Amino acid sequence: MGHLTFRIGDHIISHDDPRLETLLASVHGTKQRPLCLCRDPGVEMYVARINGRHVIKRMPNTGADHAPTCDAYEPSAELSGLGPLIGSAIQENIQDGVTTLRFDFALSKGRGRPTGTSSPRRESDSVRTNGNKLTLRGSLHYLWEQAGFHRWSPAMAGKRSWHVIHKFLLQAAEDKAVKGVPLADVLYVPEPFSRERMEDIAQRRMARLSQISMGESHAQRLLLLIGEVKEIARSRCGHKLVVKHLPDFPITMDDGLHNRLRKRFAGEFALWDAVDNAHLVVIGTFGVGPTGVASLDAAALMVVNENWLPFEHLYEQALIDRLTQSGRSFLKGLRYSLSDDQPLASVVLLDTQPLPIALYIVQPEAGEDYDAALDSLIAESRLEAWVWRAGGEAMPEIPPAD
Known part of the structure; x- marks a missing residue:
């Protein structure tokens, strides 16, 4: 969060004051609540410890209590699709600062089942209201919102690129968990591609993907991918997804998944085709077989404009x-x-x-x-x-x- 001023005990301090970390550490684990001073007498916040650093976070369900000019402000969750998910699919624990997510899609698959044939209940088949679990599209919307990419002000013009998207999506995943596993351990957001650093990027990718390669267990882990679509094209044996910033790493998909994706997200494909400056964002689960080939298991799509703001029509x-x-x-x-x-x-x-x-x-x-x-x-x-x-x-x- 930025542009915030807090009261912590007897201290009034800005978000960018170097003393803030020390003050947050002094109240972490206590009953003392920092106050956001966007309103008088202040709105309670809480302190979490994430990756060795202390961060100040908004108390659950208090977004509408903040001033609209405050970065902590959010309108009532009922105005969007977030409302039905709070407390069930999305559970925030203010004691440890970890938000637990419940997905309605698998992050593993049986060893004997080919990737791409996971379940008839995939996001590629339908999007449905389910207050108990997050769909793939719902998960993308949640992380997009947590990263702040649903927010716009004139000061943001010209400042969003894949470098920024990559950075803040990973930050948004830092304090999230799925089935007791840190979300950051299963989320894969391609780093910005550079031809000069191509070999180094490939080595880091191979090291990351080795965590999900087929082992001796009965289930293969899947990673959750968020990336920008460059193209979905025919391949020798089906189709392949080519993600920008992964030009040398196509992800295969079988014809069945491709057909369902085209049918379910026909509107997104039409918008992407019609709007010249639009980006098509994919979220999907994929696995890596013994040959090192990646295969898409399930997917959903979202269209965003040149400022990476989503739009539906x-x-x-x-x-x-x-x-x-x-x-x-x-x-x-x-x-x-x-x-x-x-x-x-x-x-x-x-x-x-x-x-x-x-x-x-x-x-x-x-x-x-x-x-x-x-x-x-x-x-x-x-x-x-x-x-x-x-x-x-x-x-x-x-x-x-x-």
Whole structure:
């Protein structure tokens, strides 16, 4: 977190003050709570120890208690797909600072079963609401949000690249665990590729992947990949996924998985094809066989714009473009495991007073059930609502910044 000021005991200290680590260490493990001073008299935080360093973290379910201008602010989780997952699929322990995640996809497979034939319940087949576990797409949305890539302000323009994506995704995984295993141990985010460092990068990759190579156990471990798609192409025996920053390491997939991926994420492929500056982000599980060949086991896709902000359709892209071009600050709502026919706030403006404003887009094909669900969501929210019925009307005037 940045741009924060805290009260720790009798001390008032900024997030970038070199004395902060010492102060955090002095209260770690005690009942004393640092206060974020974005509001008076302060919002309680807690201290966690991660990889040998002390960090200050937001208390669970308090994002909306912070000032909208504070980096710790988050709107109510019910405005996105995050709400149903808190406390079940996502369990945060303030005692040790570790967040436990429950996945609905496998991170291992039986030794006798070929990679790519894992389960009929894969993310590539469907996305469904499941408050007990995270789908692949939900996991990608969660890590994207934890890394801060759903957040935008004018100061961020031109500052996001794969180097930044790689760094902050790995940081987001540091305090997460799955089935008692650190998420960082199973997450693979390719480092930025450089032709001059190609051999060194390949050696580091081989060392990383050796952890999941086929051993003598009855189950093979799978890694969780997040990368940018360069292409999905025909191969001699099926198809292959080529990830940017992994140009010399294609990942194979069988025809069945490829066909399901194309069908389930037809909209994402269409957007990626239509929007010149869009990136296609893949999350998937893959294993490495005895020959060293990597095979994709399950996958999901997400389209992001040139600023790495996710968008679901061209109406949302138009809204995000208008906001960024106007110098606005906002949060992008993420769907997680919600089905496409369930409403969520597309964007939450952070630069309006006295409260943020939630922006909703109703697509042309939405029916009466969608309208009723949207009315209920708006009625339960603390935030003022702006609604654009896309296709039937021009984009309404966006509430001005204060």
